[in-house]
Amino acid sequence: MTVETLEYTAKDFSSDQEVKWCPGCGDYAILKAVQKAMPLIGRKKEEIVFVSGIGCSSRFPYYMDTYGFHSIHGRAPALATGVKLANPDLSVWQITGDGDALAIGGNHFIHLIRRNVDINVLLFNNRIYGLTKGQFSPTTNLGQKTKSSPQGTIDNPFNPGELVLGANGYFFARATDTNAKAMTEIFVEAEKHRGASIIEIMQNCVIFNKDIYADYTGKEVKLDHQLHVEHGKPMIFGKESNKGLVLNGFKLEVVTIGENGITEKDILVHNAKEEDATLHMMLAKLQMPIVTGIIRSVKSDTFDQRMKVQVEEVERKSPFKSVDDLLVSGETWEIK
Amino acid sequence: MGTTAIKEVDKVVIKFAGDSGDGMQLTGTQFTGTSALLGNDIATFPDYPAEIRAPQGTVAGVSGFQVHIGHAHIHTPGDNPDVLVAMNAAALKANLRDVAKGKTIIIDTDNFKRKDWEKAGFEEDPLTSGILREYNLVEAPITSLTRTALEGIGLDNKSVLRSKNMFALGMVYWMFSRPLDYTERFLKGKFGSKPEVLEGNIKALKAGFNYADTIEAFSSASTVLPADMEPGLYKNVMGNEATAWGFLAAAEKAGKELFLGSYPITPASDILHELAKHRHFGAKVFQAEDEIAGITSAIGAAFAGDLAITTTSGPGLALKGEALGLAVMTELPLVVVDVQRGGPSTGLPTKTEQSDLMQALYGRNGESPVAVVAAKSPADCFNMAYRAAKIALEHMTPVILLTDGYVANGSQPWKIQRTKELEAITPHQVEESMQNWQPYERNTDTLARYWAYPGMAGYEHRVGGLEKDELTGNVSYTPENHEKMVHTRAEKVQRIANYIPELSVDGASEGDLLVVGWGGTYGSLLTAVNQCSGNAKKVGLAHFSFIKPLPANTAEVFAKFKKILVCELNNGQFVNYLRGELPQFSYQSYTKTQGLPFRVVELTHAINKTLEEK
Numbered sequence: 001m002t003v004e005t006l007e008y009t010a011k012d013f014s015s016d017q018e019v020k021w022c023p024g025c026g027d028y029a030i031l032k033a034v035q036k037a038m039p040l041i042g043r044k045k046e047e048i049v050f051v052s053g054i055g056c057s058s059r060f061p062y063y064m065d066t067y068g069f070h071s072i073h074g075r076a077p078a079l080a081t082g083v084k085l086a087n088p089d090l091s092v093w094q095i096t097g098d099g100d101a102l103a104i105g106g107n108h109f110i111h112l113i114r115r116n117v118d119i120n121v122l123l124f125n126n127r128i129y130g131l132t133k134g135q136f137s138p139t140t141n142l143g144q145k146t147k148s149s150p151q152g153t154i155d156n157p158f159n160p161g162e163l164v165l166g167a168n169g170y171f172f173a174r175a176t177d178t179n180a181k182a183m184t185e186i187f188v189e190a191e192k193h194r195g196a197s198i199i200e201i202m203q204n205c206v207i208f209n210k211d212i213y214a215d216y217t218g219k220e221v222k223l224d225h226q227l228h229v230e231h232g233k234p235m236i237f238g239k240e241s242n243k244g245l246v247l248n249g250f251k252l253e254v255v256t257i258g259e260n261g262i263t264e265k266d267i268l269v270h271n272a273k274e275e276d277a278t279l280h281m282m283l284a285k286l287q288m289p290i291v292t293g294i295i296r297s298v299k300s301d302t303f304d305q306r307m308k309v310q311v312e313e314v315e316r317k318s319p320f321k322s323v324d325d326l327l328v329s330g331e332t333w334e335i336k
Numbered sequence: 337m338g339t340t341a342i343k344e345v346d347k348v349v350i351k352f353a354g355d356s357g358d359g360m361q362l363t364g365t366q367f368t369g370t371s372a373l374l375g376n377d378i379a380t381f382p383d384y385p386a387e388i389r390a391p392q393g394t395v396a397g398v399s400g401f402q403v404h405i406g407h408a409h410i411h412t413p414g415d416n417p418d419v420l421v422a423m424n425a426a427a428l429k430a431n432l433r434d435v436a437k438g439k440t441i442i443i444d445t446d447n448f449k450r451k452d453w454e455k456a457g458f459e460e461d462p463l464t465s466g467i468l469r470e471y472n473l474v475e476a477p478i479t480s481l482t483r484t485a486l487e488g489i490g491l492d493n494k495s496v497l498r499s500k501n502m503f504a505l506g507m508v509y510w511m512f513s514r515p516l517d518y519t520e521r522f523l524k525g526k527f528g529s530k531p532e533v534l535e536g537n538i539k540a541l542k543a544g545f546n547y548a549d550t551i552e553a554f555s556s557a558s559t560v561l562p563a564d565m566e567p568g569l570y571k572n573v574m575g576n577e578a579t580a581w582g583f584l585a586a587a588e589k590a591g592k593e594l595f596l597g598s599y600p601i602t603p604a605s606d607i608l609h610e611l612a613k614h615r616h617f618g619a620k621v622f623q624a625e626d627e628i629a630g631i632t633s634a635i636g637a638a639f640a641g642d643l644a645i646t647t648t649s650g651p652g653l654a655l656k657g658e659a660l661g662l663a664v665m666t667e668l669p670l671v672v673v674d675v676q677r678g679g680p681s682t683g684l685p686t687k688t689e690q691s692d693l694m695q696a697l698y699g700r701n702g703e704s705p706v707a708v709v710a711a712k713s714p715a716d717c718f719n720m721a722y723r724a725a726k727i728a729l730e731h732m733t734p735v736i737l738l739t740d741g742y743v744a745n746g747s748q749p750w751k752i753q754r755t756k757e758l759e760a761i762t763p764h765q766v767e768e769s770m771q772n773w774q775p776y777e778r779n780t781d782t783l784a785r786y787w788a789y790p791g792m793a794g795y796e797h798r799v800g801g802l803e804k805d806e807l808t809g810n811v812s813y814t815p816e817n818h819e820k821m822v823h824t825r826a827e828k829v830q831r832i833a834n835y836i837p838e839l840s841v842d843g844a845s846e847g848d849l850l851v852v853g854w855g856g857t858y859g860s861l862l863t864a865v866n867q868c869s870g871n872a873k874k875v876g877l878a879h880f881s882f883i884k885p886l887p888a889n890t891a892e893v894f895a896k897f898k899k900i901l902v903c904e905l906n907n908g909q910f911v912n913y914l915r916g917e918l919p920q921f922s923y924q925s926y927t928k929t930q931g932l933p934f935r936v937v938e939l940t941h942a943i944n945k946t947l948e949e950k
Contacts, residue, residue, distance in 0.1 A: 015798070017810065046793040051636070054801075061798050062811065067790040069639055070800025071632065072662050078597075078629035082636025082644070083790070085620050086595055090640065090790050108632075111625040307622075311615045318616030323588045326614065327581060327752050331518070332571045333373050335562075 008039040026177035026203035033183035051080040053100035057124035060095040074105025077112035102138040113167040115303040128209035161284025171197040229293040234267040347406035349414030354423030356399040359501035364401025372572040375562025376405040381413035411859030415935040425456035437470040446479035485543035499540040506544025513559040575714035575744040580610035582721025590761040595637035604675035627655035638668040641789035669728035676740040687931025688742035691906035708884040710738040712858035715750035732784040743856035775809030783828035839887040846896035847874025854880040864939035
C-alpha cells in the first residue's frame with residue numbers, strides 16, 4: 001500500500017468519488033487547478049490534508065486522494081489548526097466558502113489569521129449561499145434580491161481582503177475561477193509561504209448567482225477590469241497595457257500611460273513583501289479594476305513553529321524526564 | 337508548645353472565612369499541606385464567590401475554605417466546622433448557622449465595628465447581642481496585632497494588612513499543634529524575591545502562634561494523630577490537577593502526544609493551567625478562541641494522531657455539542673472533561689452540581705452515543721482521566737468525563753501511582769499486516785474502527801460529518817446503511833461494558849437498602865452509609881464511576897436489595913436514566929440543588945427515612 005514516487009501527476013490526486021457539483025460550477029475549475037498544483041508542491045500524498053466546513057465548496061476533500069476531513073459549518077479553521085499543531089510537518093489546506101468562512105465561521109477565520117498558523121485557505125467566494133439554495137451571504141452586494149432578501153439586502157457586505165489584512169494577515173491573494181493558470185501558480189506560492197495564506201477565489205455559482213463576476217471575467221472586459229499584480233512589477237493593465245495605478249494623495253487612481261504626461265515610470269511598482277499593509281489594503285479594496293494575484297506575502301513567525309520551539313525549549317530545561325518524575329515531585333510523605 | 341497538655345482528637349473540621357481578598361484559600365491550603373505532611377487523612381472544600389473581588393465586607397464577598405483532618409479515615413470536608421475563623425463580620429454572618437453551639441469561633445475584633453456588622457447584615461452588634469454566648473468565642477484583634485508585630489520592618493500598610501491571614505493561621509497551628517516549617521518553606525518560595533514581604537509573613541505567622549500560646553482563651557492545644565493509611569508515598573492533590581496528570585500519564589503510556597484544545601471557564605480552567613505547565617512532556621496546549629474551537633481543534637488533533645482532549649464546564653459543553661456529534665460520526669478518540677457547576681445558563685459558576693448528566697448522555701442532535709464516566713473524589717480524577725483516555729483510544733470513541741466543582745477544587749491525600757502500575761493503553765491503530773484496509777472496517781470484538789492518520793502512507797482517506805458507508809467510510813445516504821450505522825455506533829459504546837471494572841458495593845452487599853450515587857458525592861455517601869450500618873437494617877452503597885455504559889453486573893447488584901435510593905445533586909437525572917436502562921427495578925430519589933455538596937446528616941436522615949417507610 002505504498003506510493004514511493006514523488007513523480008505525481010494531477011490525476012494522482014483525483015479520488016474515486018464522483019464529483020457532484022452542478023454542471024458549469026466554478027468549483028470544477030478550482031478542483032482542477034488544485035490537482036495541478038499538488039505535484040508542484042513537492043509533498044508526499046500522505047502528508048497533505050484537506051479540511052473543509054459546510055457548503056458546496058466544502059465537499060472538496062472527498063474529491064482529493066489525500067487525507068481529508070469534511071467537518072462542520074464554520075469550524076474548519078479550528079479543526080485544521082488542531083491537525084497542524086498535532087503534526088506541523090503536514091501540508092494543511094482549508095477549503096471554505098463565503099458563508100462558511102465569513103458568517104458562521106467568522107470568528108475562527110480571523111483567529112486563524114491572527115495566530116498565523118501555517119495553513120492554506122481557499123475561500124470560494126460566490127457571494128451567495130448555494131447549498132441552502134440561494135440566500136444572501138456576507139459578501140452579497142448591497143441591495144441584491146435573493147430568496148431571503150426579496151426586497152433586496154440591507155446588509156453591508158464584507159470584503160474578504162479587508163478582513164484578512166485587518167486581522168494582520170501576512171498572505172492574501174485573489175484569483176478568478178476563469179484563470180486556471182493563475183490559480184495554480186498562486187496555490188503553489190501559498191504553500192511555499194509559511195503562515196496563514198488566504199486566497200479569495202471569485203467563483204461563479206451558475207444556479208443562484210450566475211455571472212455575478214461577469215463584469216470582471218467576461219472576455220470583452222477582463223483585461224480592462226482586472227489588474228493582475230506581480231511582485232516587483234509595475235501595476236499596469238488594460239487591453240493595450242496602457243493603464244496603471246498611481247497614488248494621488250491617500251487614494252489610488254487609475255491613469256493612462258501617454259496621457260497627461262504619464263509615463264510607465266510613474267506607475268506604482270507592486271511590493272507584496274512590504275510589511276506596512278496600507279497599500280495592500282487599498283489594492284484589496286479597489287473595485288475597478290479588481291486586483292488579482294498575490295497582493296501581500298510577508299515573512300513572519302508562525303504559530304505552529306513557535307509552539308514547537310516552545311515545547312522543545314521547555315523539554316530541554318525541565319527536570320522532569322517522565323511523568324513519574326512529576327508525580328513524585330513537590331511535598332510528599334511516606335507512610336510505612 | 338506551652339505548658340498545657342496536648343489533647344488528642346480523632347478528627348476536626350476547620351473553616352477559614354474572610355473577605356475574598358483576605359487570602360483564605362491560601363490559608364486553608366497551607367493548613368491542609370501541613371496536616372497532610374503529618375500523615376492526617378484530609379478532605380477540603382473551597383467555597384468562594386464568582387466575583388474576583390465582590391464588595392468588601394459583604395456576605396456576597398465572603399471566601400471560605402473548609403478543611404477536615406482526621407486520625408480516622410474521612411471522606412468529606414465535614415458538615416459543620418469545629419473551629420470557625422471569621423476575619424470579619426460578614427464571614428461570621430455567612431457561616432454562623434453551620435457552627436454548632438459549644439464549638440470554637442475565632443474572630444478578628446478589628447473588623448467588628450458598627451459599620452462592619454451593619455454591612456454584614458446584622459441588626460445589632462453580634463459581639464454584645466448574645467448570639468455568640470453559647471460558643472467558645474476567641475476575640476482577638478488580629479489586624480492590629482499583626483500591625484504591631486510588623487512595625488519597623490518597612491512594609492507598606494497594604495502589605496501589612498495582607499499578612500493578617502498568616503497571623504490567624506499561626507493561631508490555628510498552635511491550637512492543633514502543627515509545625516510552622518511547611519508554611520515557612522512555602523513563603524520562602526513565594527516571596528523569595530521580596531525579602532521584606534517574606535519577613536512580614538513569617539513574623540505574622542509566628543506572632544499568631546505565640547499569641548495563641550500566651551492567651552488563655554484556649555484551654556489546651558489539641559492534635560490529630562496520623563491516620564492509619566495504606567503504606568506508600570503520598571502527596572496532596574486537587575481534583576483538576578489530578579485530572580491533568582491522568583492525561584499526561586495516559587499519553588505517555590499510549591505512546592501518544594497530548595493535545596489540549598480549551599477555552600477558559602470556571603471551574604475547569606485549572607486543568608488548562610496545569611497542562612500548560614507541562615509542555616515539556618510534549619503536551620500541546622492550545623487556548624482556543626472559543627469553546628467550539630477548543631473541541632474542533634482537538635478533533636483535528638485526534639484525526640492527526642494525537643491523544644486529544646478538551647476541557648470545559650456545563651455552558652461550554654452545550655457549545656461543543658455539534659462538534660461532539662462530529663467526533664461520534666468520524667469515530668475518533670477524544671476526551672471531553674466537563675467540570676460541572678450549577679446551571680442552567682451561567683447559573684452558579686463557582687458552586688457544585690451534578691446537573692450535566694443528561695446533557696452528557698443526550699445533548700446532541702441525532703442518535704449520538706458517547707461513553708460517559710465520572711470521578712468520585714479529587715484523587716480519583718487521576719484514575720478516571722486515565723481511564724477515559726484509555727477507552728477513547730482503544731474503542732475509537734469520544735468519552736465524556738464528568739467531574740464537578742467540589743471534586744475539582746477539593747483536595748485529598750493521594751497515594752502516588754507510578755506509571756508502570758497503570759494498565760497498558762493500546763491505541764486501536766491500523767496494523768502493517770492489514771490487507772486492503774477500509775476506513776470503517778471494525779474490530780469484531782469492540783467494533784472499534786482502525787485509526788490511520790496523516791503521515792501514514794497508503795492510508796489516505798476522507799472522513800466527515802455526513803453519514804458513512806459501513807465499510808468504506810464514503811458518504812452514504814442508503815436507508816439501510818444509516819440504520820445499521822446507528823445501531824453499530826450504539827453497540828460499540830455498549831460493548832465498552834466488557835472492558836470496564838464491575839460495580840462494587842461498600843457496606844452490606846445485600847439487604848434492605850442500596851444507596852446509589854455517582855461522581856463527586858462518593859465521600860458523603862460512603863460516610864452516611866457507614867454511619868447507618870450500625871442499624872439492624874442492612875445498607876449498601878453502589879457508587880458509579882461508569883455511567884454509559886453501565887457496568888455489566890449492575891442489575892445483579894440491584895437485585896440483591898429490597899429498596900434502591902438514588903442520591904444526586906440535581907433534580908433526578910441519574911435515577912431517570914436508570915429507570916430507562918433497568919426498568920425492572922423500583923427506584924426512590926433523594927436530590928439536592930443548592931450548589932453545595934451533600935451533608936452527611938442530610939443523607940443519614942434520607943436513608944433512615946427510606947428504611948422506615950413501608
